[in-house]
Amino acid sequence: MEALKGVRILDMTHVQAGPTCSQLLAWMGADVIKFENPQGDATRGQLRDVPNADSLYFTMLNCNKRSITVNMKTAEGKQVFVDLLKTCHIIMENFGPGVLDRFGFPWEKIREINPRIVMGSIKGFGSTGPYAEFKAYENVAQAMGGAMSTTGIPDGPPFVTGAQIGDTGTGLHLAIGLLAALRQAEHTGQGQYVEVAMMDGVMNLCRVKFRDHQRLQRGELAEYSVPTYKGMGEVPRAGNDSGGGQLGNAIHCKPHGANDWLYVVVQEAVFGALASRIGSEVGMPDMATDPRFAKISDRRKNQNLMWTLLNKFAEQYTKRELMKILNELDVPCGPIMSTEDLADDEHVRGREMWVELDHPQRGKWFNVGMPIKLSASPARIKRSPTLGEHTEEILRDVLGYDEAKIKSLTSAGAFSIPPKKAA
Ligand SMILES: CC(C)(COP(=O)(O)OP(=O)(O)OC[C@H]1O[C@@H](n2cnc3c(N)ncnc32)[C@H](O)[C@@H]1OP(=O)(O)O)[C@@H](O)C(=O)NCCC(=O)NCCS
Helix, strand or coil, rough: CCCCCCCCCCCCCHHHHHHHHHHHHCCCCCCCEEEECCCCCCHHHCCCCCCCCHHHHHCCCCEEEEEEECCCCCCCHHHHHHHHHHHHHHEEEEECCHHHHHHHHHHHHEEEEEHCCCCEEECCCCCCCCCCCCCCCCCHHHHHHCCCCHHCCCCCCCCCCCCCCCCCCHHHHHHHHHHHHHHHHHCEEEEEEEEEEEEHHHHCCHHHHHHHHHHHCCCCCCCCCCCCCCCCCCCCCCCCCCCCCEEEEEEECCCCCCCCCEEEEEEEHHHHHHHHHHHHHHHHCCHHHHHHCCCCHHHHHHHHHHHHHHHHCCCCEEHHHHHHHHHHHHHCCCCCCCHHHHHCCHHHHHHHHHHHHCCCCCCCCCECCCCCCCEEEEECCCCCCCCCCCCHHHHHHHCCCCCCHHHHHHHHCCCCCCCCCCC
């Protein structure tokens, strides 16, 4: 049995932050009803690679869901929404501020209709505070949550990271909150409002940078390879520094292409073996006993020399060759893997993290798999729904509407966009 079997979710989310959460819950067995504007989630048509087919942007974030289209700007559409609310355990949304209120369904009203329901809401900045009214996208959250100011090199511009920490990161936070609230509702019979602000989620993911922010009040950050000093105030961008108690950096390897790099952590326990192995090849046979590297504090101080020596050693090896040499010494390391490397990787395929699916509009395509492996209920990934694919099925099987009712709601425009008025 799937872990969330029997949990029904009214999923009004769109774009990435919300759908990534509801897809995970669907992969854990929840019945996720994607409740769409009759025009469809905007991402269905964004960045299309196949004409007239749902884009990969959409298909990769909406697997294992059922789609119903409902026009919330009609009285009949609102009635369908209310009926669905009564049958669901969770409702979730990530509209811009105030959209649900404008539909006439603030949280208080939703709770009145179904006191057991758990409501999940993602906003850029939450529902309180000076930023509450603003919309947000991924990189706005990365900018405002501390990630961008701490990513890059000191003399360069701030950088966004490729990992979608603002959107998908927030979706993960929401999933945790929803499951906790669901558990509480099972005990108390009462639902609650679960809010995750993208800015808060990014701050949570930047926790170690706020550790360093406070340490700067007492002194320099000795493990940083870039200059820091007591009272500096802002945590600087520090390139590929490890950010932890062990020193680390990216080392450029043969043949020195864009992704020919190996990330190496010079863990305290392995420094001796590492220095003995590379010392003679870089013209420093006594590297293991050199006083500049004697203790971790010395290695921190002289880390740029250590990285130079490691880069020199790496000139003769590819990232995979260097990985092998270092793994034999128990040095934690990993090649910088491109998307191409990952799509072809035996380990990735073996762990079902690059999964082939079929789709009626686009044919074969791949999705990134389920990263949470439940031993008793592994995820079975199914393709995303086409727009409104399950409208009738949901009206009939979930709400028990008969043919006559479906017909009358359909002709009243409950499931469609109003026709454009003639000019
Ligand atoms: C992502 C975001 C910026 C997109 O903004 P947007 O395209 O203007 O969309 P909004 O969510 O503000 O508005 C959706 C519109 O669709 C309409 N709509 C949505 N579902 C509908 C339905 N079933 N029937 C009728 N209309 C519907 C809403 O009424 C609203 O129109 P309105 O402004 O006239 O009320 C915004 O939704 C947002 O800030 N969300 C919260 C943060 C977030 O999740 N961002 C990450 C996205 S990956």
